[in-house]
Amino acid sequence: MGMAPLAAGPTLHRPWRLRRQQRQLQQQQQQQQQRSRGTYRTLDAYEPPAWARTLPHCPETRLNLLLAETPLHAWAPFEQPHGGRLLIKRDDLTHGTGAGNKLRKLEFILADALQRGCSVVTTCGGVQSNHARATAVLAREVGLHPHLVLRAGSEGEAPPPHHSQGNYLLDAALEATISLVPRGAPYATVLRPVMAADEAAFERQGRRTYHIPVGGSNRVGLWGYLDAWDHLDAQCGAADITHIVLSTGSGGTAAGLALANWLTGRRYRIWAVAVCDNADYFYNHVQETLDEFGVTAQARDLLTIVEGYKGEGYGQFSDEHLAMIRAVGARTGVILDPTYTCKGVLGLQALVNAHPDFANVNTCFIHTGGVYGLLDGRVHIDSLYQARRPTSEAF
Helix, strand or coil: CCCCCCCCCCCCCCHHHHHHHHHHHHHHHHHHHHCCCCCCCCCCEEECHHEEEEEEEECEEEEEECCCCCCCCEECCCCCCCCCCCEEEEHHHHCCCCCCCHHHHHHHHHHHHHHCCCCCCEEEEEEECCHHHHHHHHHCCCCCEEEEEEEEECCCCCCCCCHHHHHHHHHHHCCCCCEEEEECHHHHHHHHHHHHHHHHHHCCCCCCEEEHHHHHHCCCHHHHHHHHHHHHHHHHHCCCCCEEEEECCCHHHHHHHHHHHCCCCCCCCEEEEECCHHHHHHHHHHHHHHHHHCCCCCCHHHHHEECCCCCCCCCCHHHHHHHHHHHHHHHHCCCCCCCHHHHHHHHHHHHHHHHHHHHCCCEEECCCCCCHHHHHCCCCHHHHHHHCCCCCHHH
């Protein structure tokens, strides 16, 4: 059923709230200016936010790969029956072909690789992995060789033709070296051993390698969203945000946001919509991160994992997902991907429609990127148009 666009009405604020928000925004902007970035692609000494300076494992350097800080703007992807506003944080605009939330992690991870004198970086994921593609793009930008271990079709065979597009096509265009493992291969017993063998082969050639775990979710990559927090906090504070919602696949972005929110006073509630695995998996991952950083908080107190929206599994989608991609694109001009953000928005819609805590409050959805996954050849124009032809007959 078609959805009529929402009329944008005026936003009313009490004067004292506006003054408080203006002061907060000025303070955050001053902090950001004090930690200003250097020239694009330079490797600079890193100064963490004041509230994070006592944390262990602080990186010494960061690569400046973010093209510009991303906007937060009003967004109306669907009706909101219980009031409040939706806004979207556009982390799909962090870069060109390297765009997405992974860039923020890779600024620190690739800086660490360069500092350690490495010439090769290795990572893994699905054949349409956004993280693997972003790693390949950004590694090439700074002179590192990317090697990818990807879950594809049958063992040792090339991916099916419909997979040789999207992210995988970009991996090939960047001349990343690639090892293929069967689709569904476990990380611990298949991907990690293959990565270890490939890394050893590079080392025998005299090429020092740097291991990046799946999704870039480790204690170095965590700093990506710790560092991003001040700017996001300033934007959300000015918009009177109550909830922050995002999709989660490896758990690193959600862990970074949850920790930053906790360290700065828990002004927001963090909700992460799982696109794979289950709630226990993500709570355990976040808890391990908190323990590694010496934080005594409990993961279940810092964020809520939302289940029920992974569909048939990671990377799988249905007509429901395609309908959501099409509806949101037509209504707002924002393109979702079928693996992450589409499932996240389905979870967001359910929260807004049915969860009492979302009534009459403002909510931020973080767009983590991934549009190239929509272009992997599995989605055809007929499926998006649902048998309607894109001709003048539609007008």
